[in-house]
Amino acid sequence: HGREEIVVNGTVATAIPHLPFSSLGDFGPGLVNKLSVTTVDAPILQHMNIIDTPGVLAGEKQGIMRGYSFAKVARWFAQRSDIILVFFDCSKTDVSDELKGIIQQLQDFHIRVRCILNKVDMLSSKELVRVYGALMRSIGRIITNAEVTRVYWASNNSDSTLEDANDSHFINSSLREDQEALD
Numbered sequence: 001h002g003r004e005e006i007v008v009n010g011t012v013a014t015a016i017p018h019l020p021f022s023s024l025g026d027f028g029p030g031l032v033n034k035l036s037v038t039t040v041d042a043p044i045l046q047h048m049n050i051i052d053t054p055g056v057l058a059g060e061k062q063g064i065m066r067g068y069s070f071a072k073v074a075r076w077f078a079q080r081s082d083i084i085l086v087f088f089d090c091s092k093t094d095v096s097d098e099l100k101g102i103i104q105q106l107q108d109f110h111i112r113v114r115c116i117l118n119k120v121d122m123l124s125s126k127e128l129v130r131v132y133g134a135l136m137r138s139i140g141r142i143i144t145n146a147e148v149t150r151v152y153w154a155s156n157n158s159d160s161t162l163e164d165a166n167d168s169h170f171i172n173s174s175l176r177e178d179q180e181a182l183d
Contacts, residue, residue, distance in 0.1 A: 001046045002039025010035025024076065030067020051077050056099040071101035078109045087154075090119045090128075093135040095142060103142045110145050114152060121157035128153075 008016070010032040014025040025032055034054075053074065078084055084106060095103070106113050117135060120128055135151060143149050 003041055006039045008037045013037040027068045027073055071105045074102045075105040078106050084113045087116045087118050088135055090117055090123055090131050093138055095138045100142050115149055116152045116154050118154045120153045121155040
């Protein structure tokens, strides 16, 4: 939160003592040069910070293009987070090596992780069952918790007929239930 919108590059953000980013410099210039911090005058941000990470890469791009360990950076942020949202596109339920590494780094924080299957409004009910099953199979091979991982559904369409089919999986109602349980 800030009184005005300001964008600060990673080199500056990691050097400002009152910001919590100084130790991100340990990950090297590959991360610091891509990092930016923005302040916005939005009342909700008085109570939270939002971290948006880049998408997960597949194949050789993950090691060559990043210049830092994305999984280790994700763990750094996870250690400081109250909730971690991991989005899966409904058209891409396979788990790349990089995403597998990130999920493994988040295992210690599994209570904070929420997996979200995004864009379900683009699917028919039959396709949703298939995609949901494929995603559960993919993440079930990685997540070693005793409990089955709950996957929330997110839709860009508020008129989605899928929401009526199983309201408890939709992100709005499910996260509201989680918050009520914490209160």
